[in-house]
Amino acid sequence: MGPNLSGPWWQTGVIYQIYPRSFQDTNGDGVGDLAGITTRLDYLNDGTPGSLGVDAIWLSPFYPSPMADFGYDVADYLGVDPLFGTLADFDALVHAAHARGIRVVVDLVPNHTSDRHPWFVESRSSRDNPKRHWYVWADPKADGSPPNNWLSEFRRVGRAWTLDAATGQYYLHSFLPQQPDLNWWDPEVREAMDGVLRFWLDRGVDGFRIDVAHRMAHDPELRDNPLIEAGEDGPRGDEDWPEVHAILRRFRQTLEAYGDRMMMGETYLPDPARMVRYYGEAVDELHLAQNFVFLQQPWRAAAMRAAVDQFESLLPAGAWPDYFLNNHDHSRVVSRYDEGGNGLARARMAAIMLLTLRGTPLLYQGEELGLADVPIPPERAYDIAGRDPERTPMPWDRSATPGAGFTTGEPWLPLGAHAARVNMAAQHDDPASMLSLYRRLIWYRKSSAALLLGSYRPLDSAPDGVFAYLREADSERLLVALNFTNRPIEVDAGGVAASGHLELSTDSDRLTWEVGPSPLPLGPNEGVIVRLS
Ligand code: NOJ
Numbered sequence: 001m002g003p004n005l006s007g008p009w010w011q012t013g014v015i016y017q018i019y020p021r022s023f024q025d026t027n028g029d030g031v032g033d034l035a036g037i038t039t040r041l042d043y044l045n046d047g048t049p050g051s052l053g054v055d056a057i058w059l060s061p062f063y064p065s066p067m068a069d070f071g072y073d074v075a076d077y078l079g080v081d082p083l084f085g086t087l088a089d090f091d092a093l094v095h096a097a098h099a100r101g102i103r104v105v106v107d108l109v110p111n112h113t114s115d116r117h118p119w120f121v122e123s124r125s126s127r128d129n130p131k132r133h134w135y136v137w138a139d140p141k142a143d144g145s146p147p148n149n150w151l152s153e154f155r156r157v158g159r160a161w162t163l164d165a166a167t168g169q170y171y172l173h174s175f176l177p178q179q180p181d182l183n184w185w186d187p188e189v190r191e192a193m194d195g196v197l198r199f200w201l202d203r204g205v206d207g208f209r210i211d212v213a214h215r216m217a218h219d220p221e222l223r224d225n226p227l228i229e230a231g232e233d234g235p236r237g238d239e240d241w242p243e244v245h246a247i248l249r250r251f252r253q254t255l256e257a258y259g260d261r262m263m264m265g266e267t268y269l270p271d272p273a274r275m276v277r278y279y280g281e282a283v284d285e286l287h288l289a290q291n292f293v294f295l296q297q298p299w300r301a302a303a304m305r306a307a308v309d310q311f312e313s314l315l316p317a318g319a320w321p322d323y324f325l326n327n328h329d330h331s332r333v334v335s336r337y338d339e340g341g342n343g344l345a346r347a348r349m350a351a352i353m354l355l356t357l358r359g360t361p362l363l364y365q366g367e368e369l370g371l372a373d374v375p376i377p378p379e380r381a382y383d384i385a386g387r388d389p390e391r392t393p394m395p396w397d398r399s400a401t402p403g404a405g406f407t408t409g410e411p412w413l414p415l416g417a418h419a420a421r422v423n424m425a426a427q428h429d430d431p432a433s434m435l436s437l438y439r440r441l442i443w444y445r446k447s448s449a450a451l452l453l454g455s456y457r458p459l460d461s462a463p464d465g466v467f468a469y470l471r472e473a474d475s476e477r478l479l480v481a482l483n484f485t486n487r488p489i490e491v492d493a494g495g496v497a498a499s500g501h502l503e504l505s506t507d508s509d510r511l512t513w514e515v516g517p518s519p520l521p522l523g524p525n526e527g528v529i530v531r532l533s
Pocket residue numbers: 069072073109175211212266328329
């Protein structure tokens with residue numbers, strides 16, 4: 001009998017995040033579109049190891065939007081912004097993805113709408129409008145100041161309240177003033193969002209990524225956050241309010257009626273103990289709570305191990321972990337961890353970690369090419385929170401045009417000087433490239449029950465500076481060893497096996513070496529997978 005590789009797709013698969021604006025443009029306007037994604041599906045997975053091999057794509061928002069927050073300000077939950085195409089383009093994308101066995105996950109933004117959403121336009125039109133209570137309205141304090149001290153997540157915005165002069169009340173916005181928060185205490189809002197979920201499920205989507213899943217409910221009494229002034233983390237009325245769990249259970253019930261669908265949530269909470277609650281006490285909320293742990297760790301083996309061990313120990317029984325290194329809101333790994341030019345070497349090793357831990361790996365477009373943040377000149381910057389550098393378009397080929405195969409026009413953000421070197425075409429057939437490493441890792445993972453579903457056991461005998469662990473399923477035993485230092489180091493793996501076979505290394509020259517696991521020599525920033533016998 002072969003290894004048991006079965007499990008729900010969102011446990012065994014690799015999920016690849018696409019930022020539609022920056023993936024592939026087809027009409028020369030410099031902005032990526034849905035039709036562009038369809039043309040690149042074979043790159044993502046054509047069923048052969050010559051393609052990247054991802055199992056699902058998660059699309060950042062493509063809905064009609066004034067784009068104040070690049071689509072995270074939704075003006076119509078049930079459509080496609082003309083910039084990105086049409087609903088027919090969306091259907092074609094889903095159809096073409098499914099034909100290749102690629103699942104499609106869409107971003108759901110239930111915490112807030114755009115201020116141009118007809119719901120908000122109605123809501124703000126008068127105090128007695130039937131949709132007034134769909135949003136969070138409150139009277140000014142006696143001195144005219146905002147109802148409480150809550151702050152927007154965007155530091156430059158300041159207070160999370162904006163006064164609507166016409167009706168004399170403030171409305172809540174956790175992000176931009178153009179993103180008013182929905183009032184999730186209102187049953188009509190819950191019903192309306194059920195309809196949104198069903199609309200996309202009926203269209204064939206395989207799941208949702210729920211934007212700021214931890215924010216939907218808030219303190220109905222709108223009390224001050226006690227510790228905001230002290231700059232400390234404490235109990236907050238504006239996020240992680242207990243009622244949010246009831247909302248997520250309701251979403252989950254809607255999904256369950258459709259079978260094999262999945263919801264993962266953006267649970268950007270600094271305390272992992274609170275984050276894991278989003279799986280639900282009865283594991284009846286999120287299938288995957290996005291774990292931001294690697295975005296906050298220093299480049300140290302002990303820190304990475306502690307973060308993984310803590311998550312493993314906190315996970316409720318039956319819940320499934322996930323990990324990621326990059327997304328559209330944070331500096332890319334190559335830049336984030338760069339120290340004197342070793343950013344790419346570190347990113348290669350981080351890739352081995354990501355694809356070999358127990359849990360679903362989430363990739364962000366471009367990380368498989370080793371893209372770095374692109375410095376954006378101030379006159380071309382868009383984002384209020386400075387996130388343009390990690391949102392630059394995909395460099396697909398070596399063409400000299402500024403578009404590098406992304407667009408025939410002027411790209412909405414520059415691709416950066418590295419595009420001539422760091423691009424898909426240049427890396428595709430180069431065995432030493434980052435793309436080849438990701439491809440090998442992803443396809444290797446697919447064939448390994450230990451990596452897909454096996455247990456995780458950290459190796460205590462690893463020396464300082466090395467994070468090493470075993471992944472085991474039935475008779476398959478893999479040792480992963482990651483050298484977080486800039487110097488060569490030896491790992492004593494004698495306690496776990498006498499011999500082994502080196503399956504994969506960040507060092508492409510070592511790919512075919514036979515080694516005994518003890519001592520296992522690692523180069524600077526080298527990561528390896530060893531099959532133990
Ligand atoms: C999280 C998204 O990832 C981010 O891009 C956005 O600005 C906020 N949520 C608000 O929707």
